[in-house]
Amino acid sequence: MTTVLKSVTIVDPKSAYHLQCVDIHLHGGVIGAIGENLPLPQEAQVIELPHANVSPGWFDTSVVLGEPGYEAAETITNGLKTAASSGFTEIMVQPLTLPVADNAAVLHLLHQKASGQATAIHPIGALTMGSAGQALAELYDMQQAGAVAFGDYKKGMKNANLFKIALQYVQDFNGRVLAYCEDDTLRGNGMVNEGITATRLGLKGIPSLAEELQVARNLFLLEYTGGALHIPTLSSAKSVALVREAKARGLNVTCSVAVAHLVLTDAVLENFDTRYKLSPPLRTAHDREALWEGLHDNTIDCITTDHHPVDIEYKKVEFDLAQEGSIGLESAWGTLAAVLPMELIVEKLTAGREILGLPPAVIAPGAAVNLTLFTTEGTGTFTTDQIHSTSKNAALLGLPTRGKVLGIARDKHIIVN
Missing domain, CATH: 2.30.40.10 (Urease, subunit C, domain 1)
Structure with missing residues (x-):
């Protein structure tokens, strides 16, 4: 019919x-x-x-579905129904599972569970075994099993030499490395953006330098090795400037920004609401303006919901004990449309396929x-x-x-x- x-x-x-x-x-x-x-x-x-x-189907580059292992936060079936009702026809699924998606067997399970759903999945394979940052995972095997890229969710790679080897190795099969950028030694025990708000509230701060230093390091390594690098969820003005300069030098680097960082700033932390404890942390109005500018001049390639369901037991606790993360699929379109032009949002919600070399969604x-x-x-x-998510923890x-x-x-x- x-x-x-x-x-x-x-x-x-x-x-x-x-x-x-x-x-x-x-x-x-x-x-x-x-x-x-x-x-x-x-x-x-x-x-x-x-x-x-009507636009080409939206494509989200960062979604956590929980299953296997964290079904209490979200299941694959409900997560994909949520993605569909939120306008996303395809999503990249993060390897934040138990066991970690660091081998072909887990990826096969994900595909099996997602079969027949309206929204299609594209698994991200863990870059290192167990996402522990010690040894590379079975990258080629996972690529053959359908992995579209490789990264350790919300974990910066401490070992620069291992990261260099990863960038070199994936070139043999046109792979792409995802590099979440945060220096743990600079982050320390920080919980929110280091700045006036954190100082006034007495919360330990995470300097934007923690992100920027690792962005700079990873871009230097990319220049040395060649290959393809994607930096997810940039949050600071200096990070945007670093990527802009790298692109001007001809490096094959792409990046994304999370919806929350486009519509919120650290000013919302005044009531110590753990819904706003995110990674990277919400930053200043100046940083948000730089992110908007990065979208307009195509320094930032795509927007992600960075959907990360978290059990209520890990959020309804003191701020310093709360887990980072928030759901984001359901709120993405409405909150973005309130602050950004329609055509720009559609462009950035559909750009992920081109980044990954996947077939485009065409209206013809x-x-x-x-x-x-x-x-x-x-x-x-x-x-x-x-x-519609199992988790009701929503920053927006x-x-x-x-x-x-x-x-x-x-x-x-x-x-x-």
């Missing part, structure tokens, strides 16, 4: 139909006709949503169905009733929103919220 997306505005600068209001026919997982007021096929399912926009007749439906109409607030609760996600279509799956 043919499904017709009726009177939708295409948001895709790479499409010949960019910003045109058209009908789109979907049949058997393929886009059929695209045009204005197309005749309806017999027995067609018509989906007509007010003020609907004959292309595979991979679409996100959304609107920019209406304003509101992100509230608990919008949370109470923030103003604009528009909403209407659904997704990928392959033969069509989900309308």
Whole structure:
């Protein structure tokens, strides 16, 4: 049966139909006709949503699903349903599992569990065994099992020589290394951004230097070895400047920023709410402005939700004992649309495929169905009733929103919220 997306505005600068209001026919997982007021096929399912926009399916470069090992925080099935209702047709899954996803067997399990879901997964293999930073994991075997990149979630690599070897080794099979940047010795026992807010509240600070020093080191190593490097969740103005300079020198480096760092600053810490304990920490308004600028000039390649469900027992404790992390899928579109232009958000939520060399999501007749439906109409607030994740720990609760996600279509799956 043919499904017709009726009177939708295409948001895709790479499409010949960019910003045109058209009908789109979907049949058997393929886009059929695209045009204005197309005749309806017999027995067609018509989906007509007010003020609907359609873009290439959104792609999230950093999602923790918990399973296997941390099912109390999130399961693969519910996590993928949450991603679908949040507008994401594909997600990269972090190796924060138990056992750690550092071998092909765990990746096969992830693919098996995710089979048949509307949202597809792309596993990230751990860069080191057990994500312990001591020895490289089975990178090539994991690449053959479907790993799209390699990194240790929220762990900076202390051993510069091991990191150098990793950058060299993955070039044999066009792999990409993910390098979370934070120097543990500079971080120390810090919990929040080092600055005026931390000092006033009496909380131990993490200097932005902890991030910047490792960004600089990793970029020097990349220049030495060649290869491809992705730096996730930049948070400081100086880090953005360092990546901008590296790109100007021709280095193959990409980077992302988390939604929370685009819409919040460390000023929200005044009430010691552990929802705001994140990694990297929320930084200053100056840093946030630099992140916005980095998006506009393409220094920052993509936006991630950095979705990390955390059990309530690890959040409802004293601030210094609380675990870092927050869910982010459900709140991504609405909170971003409240502060950034629509076309920029769509560009940055779909750029991950190009970074990884994956097939693009194309809006054209004959292309595979991979679409996100959304609107920019209406304003509101992100509230608990919008949370579908098992974990309810959300840093962006109470923030103003604009528009909403209407659904997704990928392959033969069509989900309308």
